[in-house]
Amino acid sequence: MKLYSRENLDFILFDVLSVQELNKLTFFGEYDKENLGMILDTASELADKIKPEHIAESDRNEPELKNGRVQVHSAVHEFVKSYAEAGFVGAALPEALGGFQIPKTIVAAIDFILCSKSNSFIMYTDLAKGVANVIATFGTEAQKQRFLPNLLSGKWLGTMCLTETESGSSLANITTKAIPQSDGSYQIKGQKIFISAGDHDITENIIHLVLARIEGAPQGTKGISLFLVPTRLENGEDNDVGSIGIYHKMGQKATPAMHLEFGANDTCVGYLVGEAHKGLSHMFLMMDNARLSVGSMGAGIASAAYYHALRYAKERKQGKHLDESKDASESVAIINHPDVRRMLLSQKAFLEGTLGFILQCYSYLDLQKHSPNEDEVEKYTRLLNLLTPVAKTYGAEHGVSSVNQALQVFGGYGYTADFPLEQLARDVRILPIYEGTTGIHALGLLGRQVLRDQGKALAIWRDEVMKDVHQALEIKEIEASASRLSLEIEHFFEITQHLAELTKKNTADIYLADANLYMEFFGTLNVGWQWIKQAIVAYEKMQERPDAVFLKSKVKTMEFFFTYEIPNLKGLKERLLSLERTTVKTDDDEILM
Template sequence: MQNRSFSRRNLDFTLFEVLDVISLTKHEYFNAHDSETFCMALNSATDIAEKIMQPAYVDSDRNQPELLNGKVKVHDGVHQFFRAFADSGLLAAPFPFEYEGQQLPKTIFAGIDFITGSAHNSFVMFTDLIGGCVNLIVKYGTEEQKKLFIPNLLAGKWGGTMCLTEPQAGSSLSDIATIAYPQPDGTYKIKGQKVFISAGDHDITHNIIHLLLARIEGSPKGTKGISLFIVPKNKINEENASNDVTSMGIYHKMGQKATPAMHLGFGDNDHCIGYLLGEANNGLPQMFQMMNGARLGVGLGGIQIASAAYYASLKYANERLQGRRLNQKNNLNEPTAIIHHPDVRRMLLTQKSIVEGTLSFLLQCYQFLDLLKVAETPEEKQKYDSLLELLTPVAKTYGAEMGNFSVNQGLQVLGGYGYTEDFVLEQMARDVRIMSIYEGTTGIQSQALLGRQITRNNGVALLFWKETVMQAIEDSSAFEELLPSATLLLNELQRFEKITKHLLNIASKGDSEVFLADATLYMEYFGILNIAWQWLRMASVAQRAILNLNFIDDDKVFYEAKVHTMKFYYKYEFSKCAYLSSCLINESVLTVNKETFEPLI
């Protein structure tokens, strides 16, 4: 079997057959594109992934970035990827024509990210961060800031980061202590420290643009006193002159070692200049725009790695000869490939169902971003904005958590070999582990979902979501083969509604700790429902193609595998809803400290 990290056939199926991404080109903003331009972009990404990224995957893990004399040197492969990605036009592709972009739909660009990230999940962080920076400057920057920073970022001349976390604050951004001191010329002197800054320093570009959260001197405490600043590593008019941004240390991570995670100091010599981006004291809501995009990216990152792990373990299972089939235990028979053992097939199908189902869900979220961009009425805007607010934490969490689970299923397929550096699964297991921590841990995302997004605007997002899922149930119910699964999802939706009302009733009594105590279980429950929804959609498209004989060559096998994997997901993953719902409806309170006893932990 050929080495590969993703299925182009499956990606095309999801983009063009399930999501009908071509329909976006009917809108003026995207009408410069067609299926040919979409495929050209995907082909270009595939070429970079196969020729530059995959060959460097292991070596860049073994030879990680070094901090020498205050400067960080990264692997040569990062340089090659970064230059190729920028020169191909892909870095600028999703941005407007006025910034030399191609106005490529984010749904297609997410497909590009999936291709490149499955080849090397660490390299793509350098370019993804630039996209996030540009998005914020486009939305909140002055004309002068846009002209100065965007061309250099999108041409790959400058790198970009987001600087949020501080040593003493962690995820509690309301406690950040970095201070911005106003200067007579309208700039600010920045003083403070940031930690865990991905791609915070490197030798790829002449400059690095940090988007940094800080508190203007005299601003109120808490989240309302936080502002957002553009802070270059080097002075913008003198690129070799330091802007007093210091690389204080590089963290030695468990995985994703090709991307340096930096401890940065700002203004140690009182000469660090920053530029206010957007409104003063409104930095956190502005940064959350970048963080929401990054959260979708993190969910996608989990599935990128899970995809690569699936194909690595599938290749191994087809090649590894061990044991005999259970119905053929005669030792005189030749050993069989382990893919013929039912438990191995179960693990492989688990990986396949998670990777393909979650990819569809994530691409659906990106399509909502595109539809929000071209929405023509306030009602449409509200619908897609509400769906994105509701589903972003779910997409991030399910992709991260189940990506991790899926990779470990792959490692299990390899057995003892999977635990060694001789096979790539060991590295993937290390790389994927960070995803449930990036951009807000699973616990934080879960509390945001149940505590804010479910109740936002009187629960309108959940109504929009239910309407969308019900359409998929109605479509699939037309096929006898899919009707049992459609019925299961319909029944589970009704139970989910009852449990949501039960939890909101607890919230109405004012006990937030009890209300949110099992938010992670609620998140897992809702995540399974969303992937089940996507599998029903994919199975409907596949079943229609089978019945209409709308396929060529090996497509029949492909479509039949879709229906088979949908049934597998409903048996082995969807059935977990019964357990989760029983826990959520159970009113025993076992994790909240009522201060009447010392917790036994």
């Protein structure tokens, strides 16, 4: 069954983002539209191998900790093997390190395709890619030679180990210790919790990226270092990494979340990655990629839910036409009911708009990393710092609401295990929590990114958006939507200026109290921008193909977004411009009572 649209994916990649033009950069010189399309074909073939019954089985039968090792469903083993054999783990890495120098934008599209089929399976390979990327960027030559070939081949997998019992969103409180040894290695001692894919029987070795504090290091985040900790050493001996237990989760059950202990017997060996006390900045390379990946996962899960709901709405007959002029003698498919159409269009608008936004962020990542122009590198660095948390949170939060709407289309059947919607609803719920909660990212956006360097990143962003707005204003069919987006951007800057004034009055609590709503406003603007971009291209193509249903659907969905979603900004504006902060003024006991 179709769970994503290849036509839509190609439209965004090649027509809107022109990702094929990345081959103007030396690093991507070998890739044109044809062979990039062939890579996506391979991903589609791999997705087709994932059987629905295996997804359901791996959800019902959670991984188990037996005899000191976690056992996972055999289908996960097969997926990891096929993914690695396709070369996808190291796809974006330089050829000199065993990679294929494929644009990260395309790698993100690969994972979107696969995530629409199984969001749990892709977690294992996503983590392996992240570990490989950190080693490729910060590792020593010896570390690259030792770890990369086995990670890229799928012989080994990886994790990132940040969270501790008393150190979740605030990593400054990490207590895991790293004790220097005479041979240059470190003895690692401590516990980590909620470690995705922290233990399993898929590979013979798991490479953990562990945040720890070297003895004598400064307190706070400036004293944290990053270490490579394999479960097995080069000689094959156990490295004193133990599994205390598995967390029994609401969703994404095919991927175990582990409570790990490092050094219970004081024999756990770790290897410093990069500079001492720079661990958090090194880990952010993996975390920023992971944040975009979480946003993409929201779109991938929402895609699966949308196409299940669309198919059901076309097949399920219930009720009569509301239009009395039409034949009311027979029941009609529920897709004929306006409220069902609203829910379907809402899902489609989120899915296609957010996917465009996330893939655009990945294209910025490709340009930032490989452009020879220093000014361009600075520009895309600023844009990524600004937009990455927005792409993550919008994709995650609206992924949840989009899947909920898909379940609603199914009615009571959606709530049962007979259909996949209840599993998708459980799977998607973790995304606003993964890789930094929505609230934490909102505080970072408003508290740091927006006003940094006198708001330079935001000014660059506005210039980027207005280029497309000005082009759209010349097209009669989308002029009104472009004009509305321009107006809402003015409102956004009015809000930003209003909030900035509060920082001068030493009222940080009032300034940041509704950061989450500010994030929502900004995210909606960005997806509105994507719909303007897509509508421009669709309209241009319609001049040659006026009857193309796909293109007409693009323009119609853009109209829906501006008719149903953009008006919500009015209420957000009113709240953000108000100085009344009930959340700040309410006492603890008033909430408890």
